[in-house]
Amino acid sequence: MSVIIFAETRDQQYKKSTLEAVSYGKEVAQKTGGKVIAVSMGGASDAASLGNYGADEVITLHGAEFATFSPEVYASAFAEVCKTHGGKTIIISNTYSGKSISGRVAVLLQGALATNVVDYPDTTSGFRVKRGVFSGKAFAYVDMQSDVKVIAITPNSVEIKTHGTSASVSAHQPTGLPTSATKIESTQTVSGKIPLTEAEIVVSAGRGMKGPENWNMVEDLATALGAATACSKPVSDMHWRPHSEHVGQTGITIKPNLYIAIGISGAIQHLAGVSSSKVIVVVNKDAEAPFFKAADYGIVGDAFEVLPKLIQAAKASATS
Ligand SMILES: Cc1cc2nc3c(=O)[nH]c(=O)nc-3n(C[C@H](O)[C@H](O)[C@H](O)COP(=O)(O)OP(=O)(O)OC[C@H]3O[C@@H](n4cnc5c(N)ncnc54)[C@H](O)[C@@H]3O)c2cc1C
Numbered sequence: 001m002s003v004i005i006f007a008e009t010r011d012q013q014y015k016k017s018t019l020e021a022v023s024y025g026k027e028v029a030q031k032t033g034g035k036v037i038a039v040s041m042g043g044a045s046d047a048a049s050l051g052n053y054g055a056d057e058v059i060t061l062h063g064a065e066f067a068t069f070s071p072e073v074y075a076s077a078f079a080e081v082c083k084t085h086g087g088k089t090i091i092i093s094n095t096y097s098g099k100s101i102s103g104r105v106a107v108l109l110q111g112a113l114a115t116n117v118v119d120y121p122d123t124t125s126g127f128r129v130k131r132g133v134f135s136g137k138a139f140a141y142v143d144m145q146s147d148v149k150v151i152a153i154t155p156n157s158v159e160i161k162t163h164g165t166s167a168s169v170s171a172h173q174p175t176g177l178p179t180s181a182t183k184i185e186s187t188q189t190v191s192g193k194i195p196l197t198e199a200e201i202v203v204s205a206g207r208g209m210k211g212p213e214n215w216n217m218v219e220d221l222a223t224a225l226g227a228a229t230a231c232s233k234p235v236s237d238m239h240w241r242p243h244s245e246h247v248g249q250t251g252i253t254i255k256p257n258l259y260i261a262i263g264i265s266g267a268i269q270h271l272a273g274v275s276s277s278k279v280i281v282v283v284n285k286d287a288e289a290p291f292f293k294a295a296d297y298g299i300v301g302d303a304f305e306v307l308p309k310l311i312q313a314a315k316a317s318a319t320s
Pocket of ligand 1: 205206207208209231232233234235246247248249250251262263264265266267268269270273283284285286289301302303304
């Protein structure tokens with residue numbers, strides 16, 4: 001009986017969501033017993049480092065099949081490792097890749113699937129998980145009754161814990177991989193920026209910024225604070241900003257230490273992706289904007305007057 005984690009990488013480094021998933025797996029294993037095994041595909045520069053987050057063992061899968069992400073191939077290979085190593089609790093982060101394999105893995109392992117899980121399971125009687133539903137406005141408590149349980153955890157919903165240990169690393173050669181039904185022809189990646197899901201500070205802006213030509217102020221504040229930039233859905237729909245910056249129900253879920261929202265009304269669909277931020281600061285010229293109800297600090301004012309002052313203050317604080 002093992003707890004097995006899907007360990008995702010970006011540029012050969014484990015993603016923050018992977019470290020959360022491994023930490024989560026360790027907590028689960030402390031309740032259910034069993035080894036914590038992380039499965040790493042496509043290459044990572046330091047597989048043993050996952051031991052620090054709670055993995056006892058890291059199993060790596062290499063080969064041309066794993067060079068680019070394919071849901072069918074990754075799910076099949078991952079499920080094979082889970083079967084071989086007696087995986088009973090399977091942890092996958094609900095990232096874009098995680099979402100596209102979790103259902104497949106549950107089917108391949110004939111297990112129960114719970115997505116959007118936001119907390120550790122309650123194992124006092126059975127195995128109950130807490131899921132975020134209705135865009136994070138409500139929670140559902142689900143009893144997972146099958147032998148194999150696939151848990152897809154929402155990124156940024158649990159803390160990363162370190163244990164100061166290292167994991168043993170071994171390789172696995174999968175058999176009978178399926179042919180991928182799709183082929184990635186090319187990829188475009190945003191480089192040189194702090195990944196939004198991993199940023200401690202996020203400066204985000206909405207339609208109140210009036211147009212893409214005014215985003216230099218948002219970027220200046222982000223640069224001064226060492227922050228990532230984000231935006232509301234209409235902003236990315238109008239191509240003022242790339243879709244990779246869209247946060248909310250239909251975008252990315254984030255949980256930075258500081259979320260600064262400028263000229264964003266605070267619609268429920270936007271809050272769904274940002275309301276777990278530790279501190280929320282809202283700048284809006286309308287004192288009745290719904291976002292103020294979710295804010296820790298609010299500035300009622302015109303963004304075009306407030307932003308230059310914030311940039312100046314952030315630059316001054318960075319140099320002092
Ligand atoms: C199914 C569904 C899913 C959705 N998913 C998402 C999602 O994932 N993410 C998301 O963001 N939205 C989502 N939406 C859209 C959401 O309902 C809102 O329409 C959207 O968030 C509004 O974006 P906004 O706040 O930028 O724009 P607006 O609603 O137009 O608000 C602009 C704000 O800027 C303020 N403002 C204007 N000028 C200034 C100024 N000079 N200085 C300061 N403040 C100013 C205004 O007072 C206002 O509060 C979804 C909607 C649906 C129906």
